[in-house]
Amino acid sequence: MTMENRKLQSVAALESYRTKIAESQKNEYPVIYVCGGTPCLAKGSRAVTEAFKKEIESQGLACKVELRHKVTGCQGFCSKGPVVSFGNDTVYLEVKPEHVPEIIEKTVKNAQVIESLGYKDPQTKKRAASFQGIPFYAHQKGMILKDLREIDPLEIDDYIARGGYASLAKAFAMDPEKVIDLVDQSGLRGRGGGGFPAGTKWRSCRAIDSEVRYVLCNGDEGDPGAFMDRSIMEGNPHAVIEGMIVGAWAVGAHHGYAYIRDEYPLAVKVMKKAVEDAAAMGLLGRNILGTGFDFDIKITRGGGAFVCGESSALMRSIEGKVGEPRAKYIRSVEKGLYDLPTVLNNVETWTNVPLIVNNGPKWYRQTGTQGSPGTKVFSLAGKAVNTGLVEVPMGTTIRELVEKVGGGIRSGRKFKAVQTGGPSGGCIPESLADLPIDFDSLSKAGSMMGSGGIIVMDEATCMVDVAKYFISFLAEESCGKCSPCRDGLPRMKQILTDITEGRGKEGDIELLEELCDVLSYGALCGLGSSAPNPVLSTIKYFREEYEAHIRDKRCPAGVCRNLVTFHIDADACTGCTLCAKQCPQECITGERKQAHVIDQSRCIKCGVCRDVCKFDAVRVE
Amino acid sequence: MEIDIRKIDEIIERYDKSEESLLAILQDFQHTFRYVPEQGMKRISEVLDIPESKIYGVGTFYKALSLKPVGRHTCKVCTGTACHLKGAHTLTDIIGKELDVEPGETTRDGRFTLQTVNCVGACALAPVVMVDDDDYYEGSSPQDVLKNLRKYK
Ligand SMILES: Cc1cc2nc3c(=O)[nH]c(=O)nc-3n(C[C@H](O)[C@H](O)[C@H](O)COP(=O)(O)O)c2cc1C
Ligand code: SF4
Ligand code: SF4
Ligand code: SF4
Ligand code: FES
Numbered sequence: 078m079t080m081e082n083r084k085l086q087s088v089a090a091l092e093s094y095r096t097k098i099a100e101s102q103k104n105e106y107p108v109i110y111v112c113g114g115t116p117c118l119a120k121g122s123r124a125v126t127e128a129f130k131k132e133i134e135s136q137g138l139a140c141k142v143e144l145r146h147k148v149t150g151c152q153g154f155c156s157k158g159p160v161v162s163f164g165n166d167t168v169y170l171e172v173k174p175e176h177v178p179e180i181i182e183k184t185v186k187n188a189q190v191i192e193s194l195g196y197k198d199p200q201t202k203k204r205a206a207s208f209q210g211i212p213f214y215a216h217q218k219g220m221i222l223k224d225l226r227e228i229d230p231l232e233i234d235d236y237i238a239r240g241g242y243a244s245l246a247k248a249f250a251m252d253p254e255k256v257i258d259l260v261d262q263s264g265l266r267g268r269g270g271g272g273f274p275a276g277t278k279w280r281s282c283r284a285i286d287s288e289v290r291y292v293l294c295n296g297d298e299g300d301p302g303a304f305m306d307r308s309i310m311e312g313n314p315h316a317v318i319e320g321m322i323v324g325a326w327a328v329g330a331h332h333g334y335a336y337i338r339d340e341y342p343l344a345v346k347v348m349k350k351a352v353e354d355a356a357a358m359g360l361l362g363r364n365i366l367g368t369g370f371d372f373d374i375k376i377t378r379g380g381g382a383f384v385c386g387e388s389s390a391l392m393r394s395i396e397g398k399v400g401e402p403r404a405k406y407i408r409s410v411e412k413g414l415y416d417l418p419t420v421l422n423n424v425e426t427w428t429n430v431p432l433i434v435n436n437g438p439k440w441y442r443q444t445g446t447q448g449s450p451g452t453k454v455f456s457l458a459g460k461a462v463n464t465g466l467v468e469v470p471m472g473t474t475i476r477e478l479v480e481k482v483g484g485g486i487r488s489g490r491k492f493k494a495v496q497t498g499g500p501s502g503g504c505i506p507e508s509l510a511d512l513p514i515d516f517d518s519l520s521k522a523g524s525m526m527g528s529g530g531i532i533v534m535d536e537a538t539c540m541v542d543v544a545k546y547f548i549s550f551l552a553e554e555s556c557g558k559c560s561p562c563r564d565g566l567p568r569m570k571q572i573l574t575d576i577t578e579g580r581g582k583e584g585d586i587e588l589l590e591e592l593c594d595v596l597s598y599g600a601l602c603g604l605g606s607s608a609p610n611p612v613l614s615t616i617k618y619f620r621e622e623y624e625a626h627i628r629d630k631r632c633p634a635g636v637c638r639n640l641v642t643f644h645i646d647a648d649a650c651t652g653c654t655l656c657a658k659q660c661p662q663e664c665i666t667g668e669r670k671q672a673h674v675i676d677q678s679r680c681i682k683c684g685v686c687r688d689v690c691k692f693d694a695v696r697v698e
Numbered sequence: 699m700e701i702d703i704r705k706i707d708e709i710i711e712r713y714d715k716s717e718e719s720l721l722a723i724l725q726d727f728q729h730t731f732r733y734v735p736e737q738g739m740k741r742i743s744e745v746l747d748i749p750e751s752k753i754y755g756v757g758t759f760y761k762a763l764s765l766k767p768v769g770r771h772t773c774k775v776c777t778g779t780a781c782h783l784k785g786a787h788t789l790t791d792i793i794g795k796e797l798d799v800e801p802g803e804t805t806r807d808g809r810f811t812l813q814t815v816n817c818v819g820a821c822a823l824a825p826v827v828m829v830d831d832d833d834y835y836e837g838s839s840p841q842d843v844l845k846n847l848r849k850y851k
Pocket of ligand 2: 384402554555556557558559560562563600601602603604605606
């Protein structure tokens with residue numbers, strides 16, 4: 078078929094096309110889904126894919142049961158990749174090429190489940206090879222991520238077969254104001270950090286008298302510890318596009334831009350293809366589905382500056398300029414891109430829109446809390462046993478997330494805190510872990526939702542070091558336009574560095590607090606004004622840790638290099654030699670099966686020995 | 699590296715002749731030549747009629763752009779939050795020592811440029827080392843990473 082006659086001329090044509098592909102997919106052969114997300118690729122999913130292909134070919138299955146093989150977006154359980162699933166409840170973890178023949182024989186040909194490839198519960202040692210049976214999955218709720226497991230992001234037909242673009246028919250049949258009403262009633266709040274009500278933003282934009290309006294998608298994902306938006310763009314790009322089309326209809330925009338980090342080459346590629354395919358089908362461009370409505374999307378690659386995630390900087394960057402923010406009192410719904418009315422929403426926010434239009438606000442509000450309806454996607458990382466991409470209803474408690482989904486803390490250490498919201502967020506201590514995760518509770522606790530990075534911290538995490546980490550990041554990323562941020566952040570970084578290196582003085586904590594005050598009131602944009610969060614929250618909840626560094630020149634967590642020494646406990650050491658092999662200084666000696674010793678004069682306190690030791694024999698003082 | 703002026707023009711041709719295209723063109727230079735050559739900025743200035751100073755301003759503002767040539771391979775150590783907590787900075791030191799460069803620098807033989815980057819979306823492997831665009835390594839065993847780096851010529 079040529080591109081031209083693929084164009085769908087009406088809403089009815091879309092529906093009959095959907096029926097047609099759904100029919101043709103029904104008769105297809107079993108499908109094996111090998112996760113193609115970045116961590117799974119790193120863990121060897123390419124080799125697994127190749128092994129499947131080879132096995133299928135060599136068994137001549139192509140003629141009997143032709144297997145369609147797809148590489149999907151992230152399936153979430155990154156720490157146990159490569160993940161393989163089959164479109165039903167069965168799921169295998171840590172699959173290796175040598176498992177492939179058995180999987181083909183038992184699971185694909187005979188529908189048998191191989192329990193030994195499932196998840197092993199660390200406590201009960203029981204295996205489970207089903208989504209339902211694995212706590213990591215069972216405690217999640219997949220509204221946004223559900224399709225990521227099964228859709229081939231490069232195939233628009235796959236998306237359409239699963240009901241994709243259906244919300245357009247509904248939206249186009251409604252008055253744009255009514256679409257805004259729906260979004261308003263759903264209570265959808267922006268997932269990019271601030272939690273601003275999407276409906277309110279759309280309405281203000283529509284209300285402005287202008288020929289031209291824009292809708293933008295923020296795919297800059299600047300949080301240095303997060304990858305949700307990337308996974309959505311890589312795994313289900315059409316959902317983002319569909320949301321943007323509905324938004325454009327609602328506010329009356331004919332041009333859109335998706336701003337994507339250049340460091341996400343795959344996301345850029347997948348989104349570009351999705352935009353082209355949607356245009357070829359008549360879902361973007363002129364006269365969409367024969368309704369007379371025009372809307373196009375351009376992809377802009379970001380230049381790798383955190384501040385470009387801020388709305389006014391992002392808009393300058395799309396214009397090809399230096400991405401500096403401007404004063405907050407100018408509202409971008411009024412004067413945004415090219416000084417015209419603009420709606421900017423985050424990737425995940427857009428992905429929620431088709432769900433709301435298709436199912437209605439009432440359905441949407443069944444999930445989540447009164448003030449924060451729906452789910453939230455998080456990238457769960459750090460010291461939890463299970464890490465990866467997760468989605469839970471808003472209002473889930475931090476403890477549920479860490480202990481049930483995350484499976485608790487690795488190597489039996491104690492859960493100390495979580496960090497949410499990236500550099501603009503803060504640390505919440507274990508004592509507050511029963512706090513529900515929603516926009517308002519997190520802000521009240523001195524952190525914020527942010528875009529969805531959640532970093533789990535254990536006893537071996539130093540909170541002063543964490544504060545220093547974020548402040549250094551922000552100092553580096555400050556655009557330098559206003560002085561509280563340009564001068565304040567390096568000053569704070571210096572103080573925090575001094576504390577972690579044993580040069581802390583009485584009064585440093587108070588000085589930090591003062592500088593935070595100046596920033597929160599004086600900074601021009603959110604980068605500076607939220608920069609105090611990581612510092613103030615750690616001072617608030619972990620003041621004694623700051624004091625230990627300052628007064629006793631001691632790092633209780635054993636992280637700050639100048640303040641600790643590493644020793645091997647001769648009783649616990651089994652002489653396995655692993656640490657000696659990995660020590661970058663080659664300063665650990667000992668005979669096999671004999672206790673090992675560290676040469677203190679050469680040790681650089683890197684902590685590698687402690688991390689690799691399986692017997693917890695390396696002690697830090 | 700010799701910069702082919704035709705290649706430069708070819709990249710500029712891909713885009714509309716408006717300021718909006720500036721960042722995209724510079725990014726394409728970066729991908730093609732592995733840096734933004736001065737001739738390239740001059741040429742944009744002529745074709746798009748933008749003052750060179752402005753182009754230079756954009757070129758230095760964005761981290762994804764480098765005005766200096768980089769090595770045949772880039773070794774990116776993730777210093778995102780999860781990786782930081784798992785010792786990314788020490789890992790950077792260890793790799794820097796092996797390659798005899800500081801982050802941001804290129805080895806004398808032009809083999810590697812060492813960089814630190816933010817979350818590369820593979821926190822489950824933290825600390826992560828990424829070589830070029832496709833190869834990811836789990837950095838918890840630094841000696842294994844060094845062994846892998848030696849494979850790149
Ligand atoms: C310094 C800074 C960085 C930001 N980075 C991002 C980002 O990476 N992604 C994002 O969606 N929003 C980011 N935001 C928030 C945006 O300014 C904006 O509020 C958001 O994209 C609006 O979309 P939403 O209402 O759907 O969340 C950032 C804000 C600031 C101040
Ligand atoms: S607060 Fe910082 S990042 Fe924001 S405008 Fe001022 S200097 Fe730039
Ligand atoms: S801390 Fe690092 S340098 Fe010191 S003994 Fe352990 S591995 Fe070697
Ligand atoms: S890794 Fe642990 S048990 Fe093995 S030799 Fe080193 S200290 Fe001893
Ligand atoms: S923080 Fe390094 S991969 Fe995410």
